[in-house]
Amino acid sequence: MLDVGRHPNIELMAYTEVEKVEGEAGDFRVTVRRKARYVDEDKCTGCGACAEKCPTIVPDAFNQGLGTRKAIYSWFAQGIPSTHTIDPDHCRQLNGKKCGICKKTCQADAINFEQEDRIIEVGVGAIIAATGYDVFDPSKIPEYRYREIPNVVTAIEFERLLSASGPTGGHLHRPSDLAVEAEIDALEKKARKSEKALKRFEEKYGESSSEFFEKYERGEYQDDDRKKWADKFKEHLGTVKPLETLKRKAEGFTVAKRLAFIQCVGSRDFRFYPFCSGYCCMHSVKEAIIAHEHEPETTSTIFGMDIRAVGKGFEEYKIRGGNQSGISYVRARVAEITEGENHNPIVTYEDTRERVVKSVEFDMVILATACAPGKEAPELARILGVELNEFGFFKTDRAQPLDTTRPGIFTCGCAHSPMDIPESVAQASGAAARAAQVLIESQMREAS
Amino acid sequence: MSKDILVIGGGIAGIQASLDLAEMGFHVKLVERLPSIGGKMAQLDKTFPTNDCAI
Ligand SMILES: Cc1cc2nc3c(=O)[nH]c(=O)nc-3n(C[C@H](O)[C@H](O)[C@H](O)COP(=O)(O)OP(=O)(O)OC[C@H]3O[C@@H](n4cnc5c(N)ncnc54)[C@H](O)[C@@H]3O)c2cc1C
Ligand code: SF4
Numbered sequence A: 001m002l003d004v005g006r007h008p009n010i011e012l013m014a015y016t017e018v019e020k021v022e023g024e025a026g027d028f029r030v031t032v033r034r035k036a037r038y039v040d041e042d043k044c045t046g047c048g049a050c051a052e053k054c055p056t057i058v059p060d061a062f063n064q065g066l067g068t069r070k071a072i073y074s075w076f077a078q079g080i081p082s083t084h085t086i087d088p089d090h091c092r093q094l095n096g097k098k099c100g101i102c103k104k105t106c107q108a109d110a111i112n113f114e115q116e117d118r119i120i121e122v123g124v125g126a127i128i129a130a131t132g133y134d135v136f137d138p139s140k141i142p143e144y145r146y147r148e149i150p151n152v153v154t155a156i157e158f159e160r161l162l163s164a165s166g167p168t169g170g171h172l173h174r175p176s177d178l179a180v181e182a183e184i185d186a187l188e189k190k191a192r193k194s195e196k197a198l199k200r201f202e203e204k205y206g207e208s209s210s211e212f213f214e215k216y217e218r219g220e221y222q223d224d225d226r227k228k229w230a231d232k233f234k235e236h237l238g239t240v241k242p243l244e245t246l247k248r249k250a251e252g253f254t255v256a257k258r259l260a261f262i263q264c265v266g267s268r269d270f271r272f273y274p275f276c277s278g279y280c281c282m283h284s285v286k287e288a289i290i291a292h293e294h295e296p297e298t299t300s301t302i303f304g305m306d307i308r309a310v311g312k313g314f315e316e317y318k319i320r321g322g323n324q325s326g327i328s329y330v331r332a333r334v335a336e337i338t339e340g341e342n343h344n345p346i347v348t349y350e351d352t353r354e355r356v357v358k359s360v361e362f363d364m365v366i367l368a369t370a371c372a373p374g375k376e377a378p379e380l381a382r383i384l385g386v387e388l389n390e391f392g393f394f395k396t397d398r399a400q401p402l403d404t405t406r407p408g409i410f411t412c413g414c415a416h417s418p419m420d421i422p423e424s425v426a427q428a429s430g431a432a433a434r435a436a437q438v439l440i441e442s443q444m445r446e447a448s
Numbered sequence B: 001m002s003k004d005i006l007v008i009g010g011g012i013a014g015i016q017a018s019l020d021l022a023e024m025g026f027h028v029k030l031v032e033r034l035p036s037i038g039g040k041m042a043q044l045d046k047t048f049p050t051n052d053c054a055i
């Protein structure tokens, strides 16, 4: 990834969208919109001092909303380019309020609230659409109760929980527990604030708030200032009491150890996508192996119609997971997930070997969601003047699998169809060769 | 005639296509709609079947 940022032949335009494509193979004119970051790309050093000081906290999309970031942010720590970006939906200054803290903090003078989108026209001979896929939204399957049961998560959310650079530092804390901890943090902040206010009264009147409050309750004081003090003290108690309860509850929290993975969520399902997404069986095996590496007591059950380990070294990987990483494979299609005690998800399924319906409780359930076509693919297809297939991936032909329906425009990776990383890389090299061919052919035509 | 090529999408597929073309001597413009490139792969902890780090 670093090489892309450094290669002299690559001009990287991030935070940019394609708006118009005219011309033909060998000679396209493309209009792009370079969206305003409100941060000067040439000046920003990526130091992050601005983000540290920014007071506005926003759910972090890179961490699938499991963590938070600031209104000025980098997409992720090692991101390229490392230029920070101001989120115009949340920044106070850009929404008419007073702030500008980041501008004052930035040593490189990179913040510019006046920055505007720039429209640029570029001439290119060929185009490759490598716009990838979207994670299928499992809330379309109501019986799995994603979003209703906090400890039912998608596989991509689980990746972030496993990651050492993720919101939990790689510890498998359950979302229900994380929610309690976030509440504790918020209450502690509130308690610190009210403590400060109480302290001011205590210094002024030379007695502790609790002593004062006893007398106040007996009716010894009537003045307005002391009434304010009493109100503050009541408010403080209203914060501290639930805080204590939550803290006691949090003492009992442990990491998730009984995991269930549910395969084909949205894939091989005629209600959604009839195709197999190809990579999800393998990422469930992977996630179960890594969870076991983090915490050796972890056991995982992978529920699937079958485990599709089709690829170099995949079957061996699957078997190794079963032998060494506490994974059991259960042949079943899960009918329903319900919520048990302590926010534990309960998985109900038909065991097709024993022919009985079973319900088993887990600490966490991970949904292996389908590789869905990009939501914005139709718009891009319209701009590019190419067709999509019946699912919404770029339409290609069997004989020319990387050519879209418009000459000079190619596709690769999950924009083409569901595939894993090695396949995406191989296709990308193929698409690069096809694009090079167009340029070389038109060069030769011009020369002759 | 332009010697440039446009790659739309900075996930692993777009990155690989850009690098290949750049190595062949073509000028590449790589457009990514998010603030940084990397796509889904950047969000992955490790990758199967070798469990190498994703980035
Ligand atoms: C949970 C999970 C775990 C996985 N684990 C593995 C694994 O271990 N090993 C493995 O081989 N595979 C794994 N995969 C599959 C892997 O994610 C894909 O194979 C790979 O990311 C496909 O790369 P891509 O570049 O085609 O698409 P993407 O990664 O989706 O990248 C597309 C890029 O294009 C950008 N883009 C989209 N639309 C536009 C537009 N209109 N204009 C400009 N830019 C745009 C996007 O922002 C994105 O950066 C996993 C998938 C999931 C869901
Ligand atoms: S102006 Fe304030 S809210 Fe906006 S990004 Fe800067 S520090 Fe954050």
Ligand code: SF4
Binding pocket: A263, A264, A265, A267, A268, A275, A276, A277, A278, A279, A280, A281, A282, A304, A306, A307, A308, A368
């Ligand atoms: S890879 Fe596995 S989980 Fe994904 S759709 Fe195919 S069979 Fe289902």
